[in-house]
Amino acid sequence: MKAFATTRAVINHSQKRLTQAIGKRTLSTNRTLSTQPVDPVYSSTMYNQAVDIFPSIVIGPDKTISPQGPFAEAQAQFLDPDPEAVKQISDSLLKSNMGIVAHYYMDVELQGVLTAVQRSSPLMANRIGIADSLKMGDIAVNMCKTDNVQAVACLGVDFMSESVAAIMDRNGFGHVPVYRATSASIGCSLAESAERDVYRAWLEKEKAGEKALHVIYINTSLETKAVSAAAAPTITCTSSNVLQTMLQASAQVGPDLKILYGPDTYMGWNLETFFETIVDSWDDERIRTDLHPEHSRKTIARLREKMNVFPQGNCVVHHMFGQSVVDTVEKHYDDAFVTAHLEVPGEMFSIGMKKSLDDRGVVGSTSDILNFISKKVHEAAIDPRTSKDRLRFILGTEAGMVTAVVKSVQDILKKTGGEVEAEIVFPVASEAVMGVDDDELGIVPGAGGGEGCSTAGGCATCPFMKMNDLDAVQDIIDMVGSGDSDVILKSHLPPDRLRGKMIDGVPATELGVEPIMFMRDYMTNKKLSEALLARVCQGS
Numbered sequence: 343m344k345a346f347a348t349t350r351a352v353i354n355h356s357q358k359r360l361t362q363a364i365g366k367r368t369l370s371t372n373r374t375l376s377t378q379p380v381d382p383v384y385s386s387t388m389y390n391q392a393v394d395i396f397p398s399i400v401i402g403p404d405k406t407i408s409p410q411g412p413f414a415e416a417q418a419q420f421l422d423p424d425p426e427a428v429k430q431i432s433d434s435l436l437k438s439n440m441g442i443v444a445h446y447y448m449d450v451e452l453q454g455v456l457t458a459v460q461r462s463s464p465l466m467a468n469r470i471g472i473a474d475s476l477k478m479g480d481i482a483v484n485m486c487k488t489d490n491v492q493a494v495a496c497l498g499v500d501f502m503s504e505s506v507a508a509i510m511d512r513n514g515f516g517h518v519p520v521y522r523a524t525s526a527s528i529g530c531s532l533a534e535s536a537e538r539d540v541y542r543a544w545l546e547k548e549k550a551g552e553k554a555l556h557v558i559y560i561n562t563s564l565e566t567k568a569v570s571a572a573a574a575p576t577i578t579c580t581s582s583n584v585l586q587t588m589l590q591a592s593a594q595v596g597p598d599l600k601i602l603y604g605p606d607t608y609m610g611w612n613l614e615t616f617f618e619t620i621v622d623s624w625d626d627e628r629i630r631t632d633l634h635p636e637h638s639r640k641t642i643a644r645l646r647e648k649m650n651v652f653p654q655g656n657c658v659v660h661h662m663f664g665q666s667v668v669d670t671v672e673k674h675y676d677d678a679f680v681t682a683h684l685e686v687p688g689e690m691f692s693i694g695m696k697k698s699l700d701d702r703g704v705v706g707s708t709s710d711i712l713n714f715i716s717k718k719v720h721e722a723a724i725d726p727r728t729s730k731d732r733l734r735f736i737l738g739t740e741a742g743m744v745t746a747v748v749k750s751v752q753d754i755l756k757k758t759g760g761e762v763e764a765e766i767v768f769p770v771a772s773e774a775v776m777g778v779d780d781d782e783l784g785i786v787p788g789a790g791g792g793e794g795c796s797t798a799g800g801c802a803t804c805p806f807m808k809m810n811d812l813d814a815v816q817d818i819i820d821m822v823g824s825g826d827s828d829v830i831l832k833s834h835l836p837p838d839r840l841r842g843k844m845i846d847g848v849p850a851t852e853l854g855v856e857p858i859m860f861m862r863d864y865m866t867n868k869k870l871s872e873a874l875l876a877r878v879c880q881g882s
């Protein structure tokens with residue numbers, strides 16, 4: 343993919359220095375992100391966790407793969423969980439007849455134990471699931487069906503346990519309780535930014551008199567989804583499908599469609615910048631081939647013009663770590679090539695754009711990223727001056743892509759006989775790991791399902807997520823097993839703000855799940871459903 347010759351750039355707090363460094367561009371918009379005040383104690387906790395060195399793996403000749411730095415430590419923690427903890431959790435899960443669903447961003451020790459529990463016996467195979475927030479509910483339903491569990495522990499933030507409970511209810515398992523690991527509230531500042539009145543007010547103001555579609559990030563509470571669905575036609579999205587959802591909606595509805603995007607302001611601004619870049623730099627044929635067959639510069643320009651992003655939605659963790667990523671890259675990885683998927687948060691996106699101007703990076707799709715890395719490794723491998731160098735690549739996309747990268751680099755080294763090493767750097771916290779379907783790698787750091795609000799580790803470095811520790815998990819299983827802690831157990835139930843409520847004559851829970859079902863329709867059929875289209879066209 344050739345470098346973007348963009349004349350525009352996005353600016354926000356965490357990107358200011360970088361954007362100044364780019365220098366060649368003018369600003370398309372003078373934007374300021376409104377933020378909630380941050381508690382100083384909380385803030386100092388966050389800064390103490392700032393990223394220093396990113397985890398990485400080195401791919402070398404003769405199929406060697408070596409983990410570096412925190413990745414190696416994470417791997418050790420993940421692969422060698424405490425056998426006693428594994429046995430204790432397995433035994434008590436069976437005794438309590440429970441299952442566990444956990445988000446990918448649980449800490450590495452906990453993920454290691456849970457994975458070992460799952461592999462320990464066929465009895466455990468369906469009782470453990472580690473997934474993104476969308477799949478957690480499906481896994482919980484499945485364990486009710488296959489193992490008839492009497493309760494499910496949900497490890498994540500509160501809106502996740504709330505969604506899991508709602509999906510179980512919708513599938514006929516509303517009688518199976520979902521328990522959080524702690525009785526304290528496990529908040530999420532991004533989800534909460536959409537729960538304020540200002541969000542609904544923005545929605546109603548912007549959709550008035552328009553054919554509008556509200557595209558809402560999946561990581562929001564059920565209540566937000568219900569209230570939004572009542573206010574405007576609403577579909578959820580993940581960071582993996584948001585771009586195609588918007589393009590498809592605009593292709594199906596036409597140039598009058600107004601897209602309202604929230605609450606993740608960073609992601610919305612990235613998308614706006616991306617559309618502007620395409621209009622400036624791509625021709626119609628490339629847009630049709632690489633982006634969407636029914637779009638052109640003219641339609642993308644119109645889409646961008648009609649797009650509106652909620653300006654006050656942010657995650658406090660992302661906000662603080664954004665600058666940390668930029669600082670870490672500048673301090674330790676200035677020599678590295680930077681790759682950034684179109685969907686990564688702003689700081690990584692901007693670094694990738696800046697580097698792409700000098701062919702030191704790429705911004706694009708996963709295949710653009712793979713082609714770029716392969717091209718650079720091939721060039722170095724066949725040049726006698728560089729055939730023993732180590733090339734570093736920052737992988738600004740889902741970590742699961744590393745398996746394709748490893749295979750491509752190994753093929754190139756085998757064919758060329760070059761002795762180049764490729765170090766693949768994951769710009770995430772080492773605590774975030776996911777399993778991959780590859781015997782040589784086993785696990786890699788990073789997000790697995792297109793979620794995560796920050797390339798610095800996002801939810802993996804979030805203190806709310808960290809409230810789910812091993813002791814808390816063991817306690818909740820024991821409480822269910824002992825059967826005599828009903829009052830305490832009630833405090834572990836997810837928020838249940840929608841039960842029994844009606845909005846405009848429709849059960850609120852049904853409305854809350856509706857935007858997720860619209861997204862599932864779209865993912866299955868690659869088209870927006872007729873029901874959603876009808877609502878958009880009626881302006882209801």
Ligand code: SF4
Nearest residue numbers: 530531657800801804
């Ligand atoms: S890091 Fe993730 S879970 Fe934590 S506040 Fe941000 S979006 Fe929410």
